[in-house]
Amino acid sequence: MVLPASPDQRERIYLVGFMGCGKTRIGDLLADRLRRGFHDLDAAVQGKAGKTVRDVFEEDGEEAFRDLEHQCLAATAAWPGLVVATGGGLMAFERNRRLLDDLGTSVWLDVPFDVIVARMSEHGRRQRPLFDDEAEARRLYEKRRPTYAEADVRLRLTGEEPPEDAAARLAEVLRSEIPRERF
Ligand code: S3P
DSSP states (O other), X not given: OOOOOOOOTTOEEEEEOSTTSSHHHHHHHHHHHHTOOEEEHHXXXXXXXXXXXXXXXXXXXXXXXXXXXXXXXXHGGGSTTOEEEOOTTGGGSHHHHHHHHHHEEEEEEEOOHHHHHHHOOHHHHHHOGGGSSHHHHHHHHHHHHHHHTTSSXXXXXXXXXXXXXXXXXHHHHHHHHOOOSOO
């Protein structure tokens, strides 16, 4: 009898994609579904810096933020089995992409930019320094797509499906398609 493959419990799963694509919400739901721990990299950066992402950008500069982000990504190597929501800029840096290749399975949540804009709350915008200028954010979205495309899995979303459905679909994809040699 052939049993269906299931995600290795030790394999880490990293959700990548543009700001506002649902990495945190869907990641949290996916972790519940797979009975895994959930870890949010922006929250880890904020914990390490002792201030908000916006304050790190404004007081210390983007480079300082990127260094912290890279360190927090590297730190996830200590915890097998995590589901990790990353920041939207993570894949833009080769050092992070290289690290991700060793750390686990990356999943791109691919949501149309117009849907992201339409559903981004005022609070969401205030939290995100790189979303202050919408035209600039759109350019960033287009520029980064090829880097997200390097993820192991691409999950195309309309952005209008309930996050529970997106998490269920993702769990299904992970169960069926991913080679299990990495964890
Ligand atoms: C960023 C995305 C943000 C956060 C920071 C920078 C980016 O995370 O890491 O504001 O460069 O796209 P979210 O994708 O969770 O909004």
